[in-house]
Amino acid sequence: MRSSDIFKESQKYMPGGVNSPVRAYVGLDIDPPVIKKGSGAYIYDEDDNEYIDFVGAWGPMILGHCDExxxxxxxxxxxxxxxxxxxxxxxxxxxxxxxxxxxxxxxxxxxxxxxxxxxxxxxxxxxxxxxxxxxxxxxxxxxxxxxxxxxxxxxxxxxxxxxxxxxxxxxxxxxxxxxxxxxxxxxxxxxxxxxxxxxxxxxxxxxxxxxxxxxxxxxxxxxxxxxxxxxxxxxxxxxxxxxxxxxxxxxxxxxxxxxxxxxxxxxxxxxxxxxxxxxxxxxxxxxxxxxxxxxxxxxxxxxxxxxxxxxxxxxxNPGYYDKMDKLGEMLQKGAEEVAKEKGLPLVINRRVNMMTLFFNESSKVTNYEEAKASNTELYGKFFKHMLKNGMFLAPSQFEAMFLCTRHTEEHIDKYVDLMRKF
Ligand SMILES: Cc1ncc(COP(=O)(O)O)c(C=O)c1O
Structure with a gap:
């Protein structure tokens, strides 16, 4: 496994194997995939696994990866x-x-x-x-x-x-x-x-x-x-x-x-x-x-x-924002439906193309205290399930997920479908 070999060696040279702590997947008991390539809404690790990317380098890649x-x-x-x-x-x-x-x-x-x-x-x-x-x-x-x-x-x-x-x-x-x-x-x-x-x-x-x-x-x-x-x-x-x-x-x-x-x-x-x-x-x-x-x-x-x-x-291209908003709404509705079906505690906060799915028993999350009441263990399990199935999400409950202009309805369907299988 080239990806995990690289990550193990990285830990000898860089604290935690990373140059910014959130990348290390602390507390998740798995190694982060080592990424070698990105194209549009997809990124690929060193073992050639493909992921639909909802992190977008923590926001910058709004046009997708390697926009021409x-x-x-x-x-x-x-x-x-x-x-x-x-x-x-x-x-x-x-x-x-x-x-x-x-x-x-x-x-x-x-x-x-x-x-x-x-x-x-x-x-x-x-x-x-x-x-x-x-x-x-x-x-x-x-x-x-x-x-x-x-x-x-x-x-x-x-x-x-x-x-x-x-x-x-x-x-x-x-x-x-x-x-x-x-x-x-x-x-x-x-x-x-x-x-x-x-x-x-x-x-x-x-x-x-x-x-x-x-x-x-x-x-x-x-x-x-x-x-x-x-x-x-x-x-x-x-x-x-x-x-x-x-x-x-x-x-x-x-x-x-x-x-x-x-x-x-x-x-x-x-x-x-x-x-x-x-x-x-x-x-x-x-x-x-x-x-x-x-x-x-x-x-x-x-x-x-x-x-x-x-x-x-x-x-x-002002239409890009409308497109991302529609996809965001589709993801939100789909995820809310699944949560209802499965009895998952879920609050979704979204503005246009950035959102967080809080695994939270409350009906709203409006400040830090309410956010902290979220079930981080459940989020961790959800994160690992999604990663295993080719979805690259933020490895923390307290981060945003980002849409890019290269996401499509198929990507959103896949997300919702995987959530249903969780
Ligand atoms: C709102 C906000 N301010 C400041 C920063 C720090 O930016 P940088 O990581 O480029 O130093 C971040 C990083 O995520 C951020 O989200």
């Missing part, structure tokens, strides 16, 4: 431009395209990952407001920046405990935790410390405790509170930007942030990120202003070319 236009853009660019560390026309093209086609990106800066985008946006917010505190929501993930790694769970409203060894208490003492979809928990923090809060950062549709969309009114109230206190509202749309709609989750709510972060899809599958928003804030960045942020690889030509190809294709 993205591949061509990468190849063509690599002939002449790999990295310069100097201004290029290509980065201007992408910046202009994003600012002209997405609302409220008045100015932006490219970086190399989602983490870099969110930590830079926070630094900018702190620099502009001259305040130190930030608010994040329990269950939201904004990357591995120390200031975001705060244990999230019941009772964390008051006590900040680092979520990882290596995070000094000093790095998180300015991170306040509120409850998602609970405006009173936000008000409580602002009533006590509002004048010290630089920023509130939120995934407007959370994807990292499983998919949990914010309530419309909650987001509206959050905006109002931030405006009242002069606090910067940051939407982390690393996952949802160009995903739930071309113009991101923001366009589904019509509630405007001050800054926002995108990544994943905008790099066409290559390492990337971007933060941007209000011009007056972005102008505080070096070299114009005093807030320092830099990157050797930022705006890399090949990343820009891949991203540009992917964004242009998404922008010029």
């Amino acid at each position: 236009d993205v591949v061509k853009a990468i190849k063509d660019t690599a002939e002449n431009a790999i990295a310069f560390g100097a201004p290029t026309d290509l980065e201007l093209k992408v910046a202009k395209f994003i600012c002209n086609t997405v609302d409220n990106f008045e100015m932006l800066r490219m970086v190399n990952s989602g983490t870099e985008a969110t930590m830079s946006a926070i630094k900018l917010a702190r620099g502009c407001t001259k305040r130190d505190k930030i608010v994040k929501f329990a269950g939201c993930y904004h990357g591995h920046f120390d200031g975001f790694l705060v244990a999230a769970g019941s009772g964390v409203l008051t006590s900040n405990i680092p979520g990882s060894p290596g995070v000094p208490v000093g790095s998180i003492e300015n991170t306040l935790i509120a409850q998602y979809n609970d405006i009173d928990s936000v008000k409580e923090l602002f009533e006590k410390q509002g004048e010290d809060i630089a920023a509130v950062i939120i995934e407007p549709i959370a994807g990292n405790m499983g998919v949990i969309p914010a309530d419309q009114k909650f987001l509206e109230d959050l905006r109002e509170i931030c405006t009242k206190y002069g606090t910067i509202l940051i939407y982390d749309e690393v996952m949802t930007g160009f995903r739930v709609a071309y113009k991101g989750a923001e366009s589904l709510y019509g509630v405007k942030p001050d800054l926002k972060t995108y990544a994943k899809i905008m790099g066409g599958g290559l390492p990337c990120g971007v933060y941007g928003g209000r011009r007056d804030l972005m102008e505080q960045l070096t070299p114009l202003g005093p807030v320092y942020q830099a990157g050797t690889m930022s705006g890399n030509p090949i990343v820009m070319a891949a991203g540009y190809a992917q964004l242009q294709k998404l922008y010029s």
Whole structure:
């Protein structure tokens, strides 16, 4: 078995055999398949097993794997431009395209990952407001920046405990935790410390405790509170930007942030990120202003070319989103029917082309506490059953599943059919 041999050897050289922990299938008692190839909605492991991919590299592969236009853009660019560390026309093209086609990106800066985008946006917010505190929501993930790694769970409203060894208490003492979809928990923090809060950062549709969309009114109230206190509202749309709609989750709510972060899809599958928003804030960045942020690889030509190809294709084909929404609805209905037939406890949260099937006894999942009540053991069994039968899903109950433009009704039928056999 070539795949498991490679994974075993990988463990000698890379912690857990991986370069990002979720890939290691911790707690599932199986090795992850080692993937060698992707095409459209399919990926293939080193033993030539075929899988229908519902992970999509954790979101970026919205056009499916190795989309011909993205591949061509990468190849063509690599002939002449790999990295310069100097201004290029290509980065201007992408910046202009994003600012002209997405609302409220008045100015932006490219970086190399989602983490870099969110930590830079926070630094900018702190620099502009001259305040130190930030608010994040329990269950939201904004990357591995120390200031975001705060244990999230019941009772964390008051006590900040680092979520990882290596995070000094000093790095998180300015991170306040509120409850998602609970405006009173936000008000409580602002009533006590509002004048010290630089920023509130939120995934407007959370994807990292499983998919949990914010309530419309909650987001509206959050905006109002931030405006009242002069606090910067940051939407982390690393996952949802160009995903739930071309113009991101923001366009589904019509509630405007001050800054926002995108990544994943905008790099066409290559390492990337971007933060941007209000011009007056972005102008505080070096070299114009005093807030320092830099990157050797930022705006890399090949990343820009891949991203540009992917964004242009998404922008010029709005029907893609309708198609993915229909397939998402088909999957949701099918899975709900099966759950009813089999008496499976199931709550499905979906926005367009991202969703989570929570094995949860409750009738709704609206925050981290409710998500955590899901039956992770049952999810683990379901995951293994699906993987064995050629479905590549997220190996955790608390992740999203993603549709791409290359999924078809047959793929959805197969998913539902396999669920019935579970
Ligand atoms: C909402 C959100 N923010 C930030 C990040 C971090 O992005 P990256 O893994 O590119 O650093 C992620 C990653 O999944 C994410 O989903």
